[in-house]
Amino acid sequence: MNALNLAPIPELYVSYESAQKLKAEAGNLISWDLTPRQICDLELLMNGGFNPLKGFLSEADYDGVVENMRTTDGALWPIPINLDVNEKFAETLEIGQDIALRDQEGVILATMTVTDRWEPNKAREAEKVFGADDSAHPAVNYLHNHAGKIYLGGPVTGIQQPVHYDFRARRDTPNELRAYFRKVGWRKVVAFQTRNPLHRAHQELTFRAAREAQANLLIHPVVGMTKPGDVDHFTRVRCYEAVLDKYPAATTSMSLLNLAMRMAGPREAVWHGLIRKNHGCTHFIVGRDHAGPGKNSAGDDFYGPYDAQDMFRTHQEEMGIEMVDFKHMVWVQERAQYEPMDEIKDKDDVTILNISGTELRRRLQEGLEIPEWFSFPEVVSELRRTRPPRNQQGFTVFFTGFSGSGKSTIANALMVKLMEMGGRPVTLLDGDIVRKNLSSELGFSKEHRDLNIRRIGYVASEISKNGGIAICAPIAPYATTRRAVREDVEAFGAFVEVHVATSIEECEKRDRKGLYKLAREGKIKEFTGISDPYDVPESPELRVETENVDVDNCAHQVLLKLESMGLISAR
């Protein structure tokens, strides 16, 4: 199994001359603007990272992959790779038609012959592939709330690779890596998959894994799409580069993988193995809870801690890549070294130290010390540069509630109080202000409200990213849209949802703008709370009552919340 076969693997690209011709012709085709996730999938399809797939899955292959992890010709493939599109686009197509696939700047990367078009059973896909139809799973959430309703399948003809302007020298196609291994004479290669910064324990475990397998080591981090909330890949790669220097010279290399992860645990582990096999690796490190998505909506783990290892082991012979067990490394203070936890015989007589991911985040957030036994100073300083303490980061306060609930008044009071404190710029995105400036053409249909809220979310996420405070105060009646905004913002800073819980009866009684009267008379249609729904937030960071409490006090409650979350310092 370990003999390294470094012959080139098939790619889907045509020759340079054919590509120029095809590109000119493809300009006349109907085209689809790829989503960020589809660009990642397409890149790995075209460069052979997803070998043996020759394009986006047909309906029959999709069914096989979903049901039993196999395409119709029997190839092992655990994750559906489909071109999801909206109904409007799908309706314009004929079966057998070629379409152009463009990146987000409009560059044509490939053409695809559409052989299949169908509406998938997403609940079934969620159950079978991700283990539960539970939107707490990031890929299930993506499936239901971001992916298009219709799937297209068909072979792809590659024209050019997606362009990357960052870390170009660190990106390799499977064939480039194979050629590299051939050139440096590496006969066995252990791949280490990661979406997190590496610390000393990782360096120890990866190096040990390679030594045990008598192999060289490839650090193969994912820089495409990882779990929402992860450290951004720019920071991570700078950290990896620092760690790379710590390995003995010529034993270890690093290459970046533009994969869009699904966090599918056991199935994902097998997928990762197949991808690494395609990149010329002979061994793959699989750890506890590999590619785990976190907790489900009942607060339990989606997968058992060793499910991924078990599934990988079942298929490793067929895949042609061997699993290397990930050892849980801990620092033994008396011996001043890392040791695998399960090999320490004198546990009761020594001091065993470890810092969990949660504890590390807390220390970074609060600007506390991170000991040298845990991480390398270069890594810590990179992380500190990207993640300043929470009270210096940007964040968003998102008020939601009925019209007339008091959102704007509290938001205004909060803005003034934050400005009085100083330190960070504050922007108020009040419902009415936004509808005058950003969303003046929109009405109150579900589609328009969603668009309005997504725009607010986009601006708030940009403000948060750049270290400011965004205060939003729309009605935002739909839970799924609020969740999407939360995800946008949480990529850059904290999202504090405040439900202004004034009852509809009270809002109607106040009727400050006279709108409820008009809504009751049917003169305003689709009025929230009267003739249009409002999803009450289930677990907002804060819920404020306004009926017997004055505005100043409500704004103060928000300030206290911000303080308890470490977003502002105690005065």
Ligand code: PPS
């Ligand atoms: S939404 O649903 O979040 O997009 O709404 P938002 O942008 O916050 O706008 C709400 C303000 O618009 C006025 N208005 C309506 N509200 C609800 N439903 C209907 N049909 C409607 N038509 C007009 C209303 O004054 C809201 O103002 P606030 O500030 O919430 O009182």
